[in-house]
Amino acid sequence: MLAGHDPAGEPAIFEFLADVPRVKVDQHATDALGRPGIGLSQASDGGRLELVFDRSTYRFLGSRFLDLTPRPVGGDPTDEPESGAGEVKTTVLQVKAVDHLPTRS
Known part of the structure; x- marks a missing residue:
């Protein structure tokens, strides 16, 4: 926990951002592993970025990016999305404090 950090104020932050x-605000968001959370998202430059936070601790779980760029009609005969189009999800697997940088392998 950060010095001067008020966990009771965290729900108020989500209410303000809404x-x-x-x-x-998506009360039913999930991270890349399917963990339930609260999503905060904003559309910008042809995409929507969503940050997902744990519902009870408000810890950052991960993100999701949706590419909303319109695709040309009839471009790909297989109807498969072009590379780079679609959805990208990330998730935080572990959070810990260390006193040194990890070694490169």
Whole structure:
């Protein structure tokens, strides 16, 4: 926990962000592993970035990026998405404090 950090104030932060223009709050978001969370997202430059936080601890779980760029009609005869199009998810597997940088292998 950060010095001066108020965990009781964290839900108020989500309520505040829900009123910010173009920000959406998803109470039923999940991270890349399917863990339930609260998602905060905003559309920008042809995509939507969502940050997912644990519902009870408000710890950052990961992110999700959706490519919303319109695709040309009839471009790919297989109807498969082009590379780079679609969805990218990340997840945080472990959080720990260390007193040194990891060694390179």
